[in-house]
Amino acid sequence: MATLHNKVGAIIQDGIVEGQRFALSSDLWRYASTSTHCDLLITMAFSNDDVENKQSVMWLVQQMKEHEPNLRVEIRYHRLNSCYAIYLTADYKSLLKGAELCHIKKAIKSKFGGGMRDFSFEEAQFFAGVEGKNTFLSPMERTLIVKQMVDMMRAGKGGLTLKLPRRTISFTEGTAIVPRLQSTNVVQHVSALHNTEFLKHLQQKWVTSIEAQPIDQIKDYFGTEIAMYFAWLGHLTTALWFPSLLGIVMWFLGGFKYKNNPGDKQDLYQLISDICFVLFAFFNCIWSTIYLEWWKRVQAELAFKWGTYDATQDSYLQDPRPAFQGDYLAPNPVSGRMEPFYPAWKHIVVRYVITYPITFLCVVGMFVAMLAVFTVQDLADFYFSDSFFFHWICYLPMIVYALMIVISDKIYRRLALILNDWENYRTDDEYEDFLITKIVLFQFVTAFGSLFYIAFVLRDMKRLQETLATLLITRQVTQNIMETVVPFMIEKLKLSSLTYKMTRSMSDGSLRRHVENVRNKRQSSVEQEESPRTPREGLFTLGSPVSPEGQEVRQRKGLETEKEQPRTLSSIFREDFSLKTERLPLPEFKPSHDSNPELTQAELESVMSVYARPLDDFLEMFIQFGYVLLFSPAFPLAAVCALINNLIEIRVDAFKLCNTVQRPFGRRVKDIGAWQKAMELLGILGVMVNCVLIGQSGLVQRIWPELSWGGQILIIVVLEHVILAIKMIIDILVPDVPHWVRIETAKQEHFRREAFKRESRLLSHTQTPSSEQQNNQPEPSTPDAGPRFNRLDQLNRSKRRSITPMVRLSSFTRKPRKDSDDNCID
Template sequence: MENIELWNRRKDSTEPLLPTTPVQRTFDYILVGEKVEDESDPKAQRQRAFIQQLQKKNMTVTEITHDDKVFFGIRAPREVFEDYQYLLKVSDSCNWCGDVRGAVTQATRIRIVHFILHQTFINTGENLKELMMRDVFETTFCLHERKKQKYLQQKWARWSGLFVNQPVSEVKCYFGEKVALYYLWLGWYTKLLVPAAVLGVVVFLYGLAFFNTNPLIKEVCNSSVIMCPRCDKRCQVWQLKDTCTYAKVSHLFDNEGTVAFAMFMAIWATLFLELWKRHRARHVSQWKVYDWCEEEEELILDIVSSPDCKPKQFRHSYLRSALVLIMVTFMLSLIIGLAHALVVFRVVAAPLLDEGGSEFIRDHANSVAMMLGAVLHYVTIQIMTRVNRWVSLKLCEIEKTNSFAATERSFTVKMFTFQFFTLFSSLFYVAFFLGRINGHPGNYVRIARWRLEECHPSGCLTDLFIQMAVIMLLKQTLNNIFEFTVPWLKSCVSRNTSKKLQRKCGYCYRKACRDENGQIEPCDICKLRDWLRNYHLADTDAFSLFNEFLEMVVQFSFTTIFVAAFPLAPLLALINNIFEIRLDAIKMVKLERRLVPRKTNDIGVWTKVLEAIGVLAVIANGLVIGITSDFIPRLVYRYRYGPCATSRPHTHCMQGYINDTLSTAFVSHEGVKLDFLPGQMVTDYGLNVTQCSYRDYRNDDYTLTSQFWLVLAIRFAFVILFEHVVVVCKFIAAWFVPNNPIQVKNDRLHDKLARLKEELREMKRSKSTDV
């Protein structure tokens, strides 16, 4: 009766009927291959050969056939894990690691068996990776533990827990230290974004507070200045006041507060990294992996897999290094070439839109071309991401590194470098080259027959803002939707399959047989149901976590490198990350196959990458403020050419600044003819004009004025001063905040003392036993 009631309560659930008696035995790994009837088929022979090699290593293999698939459940013997624990104990750096004492966790079992599987070779010399490439095996995966999985769903992987602290220690026990450190880092990054986001909003509100009283905005909106055409043929002269709206928007992020905010973000990046190192040290010390050594771990696993193994020798080839260098240079040239192609697209798109578009598009042809270029840039990013990944993997194969950890480091550096150039090459062009190489009336620079594009009338920083806003919003929003939707659809298929098998199973969990150790051994249908449930989840691989790290580090780059052009970037990053943590957790716990738990004590080479981004952020923000924005020209005007500098009382210091930044071009002046056609010099009201204005510091004969050289000199002086001051502040911040908290140092000291005392006691016990 009790059995029937239990079944009725859970018959509509996808959960297996968990017994209240001893816990059922779990499998460490599952191999899946096609069912081959013909025993003489090479696939069947290779399958059998690999399974036999596993059995020679005392692995227990359970085979279950379902439709056209055959599943192999792998369970490693206890002796393997005893050897692993002993080798950890006698090693130089891991003898106080968490795995030395106590029972071996399922996460540790999976990690060891995963290594053994990939280091098992058949008589043809092929390993599991090569057999999967030949379709001998379709896939491999480790199983989710239902009780722990359900606990993580309730405590962590749920949308209602957006603002609840993450159970990082439980994540570590289930997914391993590597995944736990990713979420620990992401949580810390999200917390530290709060002050940056708040200050970014303050800078934005500062610009908003003087929105209606700012004299520069009033000067633009009330101006009667006629501006020169922005393109050839159909473009006509236009009035400066047409850009009133854009001038208001530009002032929201290009104001005096931007300089202080850029300095703050450069120092923030350093403090974030230094405080992260302290935060990491506390947790890895609690997890007993502070002194863990990656190379020694791989040596121990090599011995556990094969006692007769030989160490993989370090190798270096100048020929291979030269080939990799040439390929990297070629890829970077290709990526920069694509950035130039986007420039050409915008150059061509603007006049074409002006010729054949609607009235609205013709009036905003340059802005529409810029937005289309940003969208095309996003499409290019998506395509090049896949190309970059493939090339990075091939380059790692050419290098022939001696361990998986070295391969991962090499892949990370190459992939991030390619992605960085893919994402930022276009932004660097907009920030530092757009509008500076296009020439001037009478001498415009052209590509074929089209003029190079100019900066937006309200300033070059507006173009950079548009590019960043489009790319950042599209990238974060669409990536999150795509990342969550695909695993969710696969999860729906998994649930339907599990329900069908559950109805076939009946009461088998209550009637399950016990093995020789008294542990529950479920029937084949229950095993298969659990295996299929995991099989139908989204696939994961060794670089699944890398993709999450890459996404967040790229976001960190956007948040710091060009923050002077987009003060709201930290706020967008904060909002995204609050949801990103739960989205990744739900995806990893419920929708994807279980990641192979990996041991580590740091986020690896990503720390160096983040440090490099912090240095680049100082350089880029200094150049954006000094070269791209109008901060320096406004400063020079205020103290050298404006009303306050010329002793004109009762006049705002910035009055007349807009007219001061404009030069005049005449239809014909001393034999110099303009590049404009007569029809272009007609206003919207049908008035013919003989002169127009453009943004530059030039005389009537187009020679540069003394004011241009003064502004240029102060620009460079500001950049040098800004970077030196911020770099000194970064060094002081890094020195002031120690990497390891005092408590961690004291705890490690006590741990070492306790270990030495225990070793001494064991030695004395050993001597007394011998006597």
């Protein structure tokens, strides 16, 4: 017994000691140092074979040197997850060329017409602020450009092969290299690093503040796609105030006492409840229409303000998405550049033979399973509702149904991604639109199927009210917890576990001394960063890719230099060349001095989960809007619950983006995409559902006690057509684009035309009558030469095309150019 007691005591003592080490080592990630700047971070996957790790990273860097020789590449070893990471940074000249490739819109100088236009490298001097290399492109734009460069690195003619000790990875002609390495688990993540200084400032104004959302700052940091989602979420939250206030009034006024049996007593209280039910259903139809039309105008204003108003392009003008796989390379019918080609008939075969039947079977199967659960629920209520010992059985069917929804959603989500990949869409917009369609169809059945069954088959309004309240409240609470608390705790526990494993070889005293040194070093660096910025507190900018303190120094130097003499693009390019650092030795082997490991912010972010797109966030709000619109006459407080949830949801989603996931790559969008169409279809369905609820309400039964089934259908159809007509009239009377936006876009187009006329007249005066004189015409040596010479130079180079990654394929040959056709800033 004494021996057992000693063993138990030793186990407890060892557990306490290891727990102390676990808590102590976790300070290493809490006080991680800020990483040096890079535009893109590629993290290689962990492998037990160190030779394979070195070969894979060396091979990938070699491909980068061949495809994008101007990229600055640094290799570092991440001790936290025992893998290599590639830090990529682009010089200003490459970024400007990439800005044209990514169709980034920038402001034109006022003397050339003003307004926003796609950036053109050959006309760089026409764009406002192009001389400021630290401010012209935001960090998000820099990251998007470098990611586009990396994604468009494709295997040339004959393909590529990566030979590793335990496997061989082949790349067919036209295959994107980095996405292929991701799919084969050689590359783990491609991510953008957070700007910790600006992120801290953004959290103070967004996560912990009750003021209006800083949408413009969100756009600058996370991109227009995520900013558009939060603008839409804030707009929906504002619109929910109207049904919430009306719902509270009607709830206390009518109480919504539902008459399910013909023999129930008819009293004044029941009459008021029936009237409130019908009025609330009418209000829902009109409110949803006004809300949707109002949002169209708001998003048009935001798109114009952000320069994405005319961002929609034909699919042939868009670059293929990195994961798009073609059978062979073929010229684009519009641009003529070589790119992967996939026959259209294969899309049709996969979509109609495989995808649609599987999706239909999944939706029908879920609906049948729901009916089976309700049947079992009725049987359980019939046999065990009055039993004292077995009454708990009545709750089992709904518990099983809730678990079935959660599990089926996860399984179907993976299936939808697999089916969408099989369909092999060429552009990101097509891929996302069809993915949204698949997911929304299935989620619609799981979220609303039971409510439709109760409302129109069972016709039990009391049960509909209880079910809607239960689904709405429980879904909102559980989703907020699963979105924020659980991922945050998992991430922090994972980081603590990794730092604990990393410091296992250190003694207790060495670990304490090292953690204390790291803590003191971090605190002193924070004090040094904050001290010079005290008088300028609140001044944050995203224009510079360097650290905040270096940013201010460079900006001051830049202003002083500009006062002395005007800077030209050529001088800026020469500065970039002179400042270019040599690549680190390749590979950077695992350091031998592991006794004092110190973590960086890049290592922490590389192990965080990925936030690909706001699809799940949109889906959550779409279902919530459906609950409020379709069935809230049965439960008027649904809008109140949704309003309270959204006030929390904004901060929950903001916290998630700032603390628990990697920094996402924000796409440039002009609206909410396919979700706009889905919301409009839901609005039409809401009119139909509310009209049916009105048709079978107690008020209609009071007015026409002997109304037949056919008469009830007639009332519903007439009412539905009247409301849809009102909805259409509102849609016609309220323009989707505000009048001032139309005027401003027209002004910009007018200014551009007038500027073009002036430039054309100048060109006509500069042209000489003989071709010899034209050939002897001096060309500008820099892109900052006057507009007259630039226009003339453009005419002489009319056949030159903008450079794209596909041009560098060995299967694509460019016609030889004369010396006179050379670009002066190439």
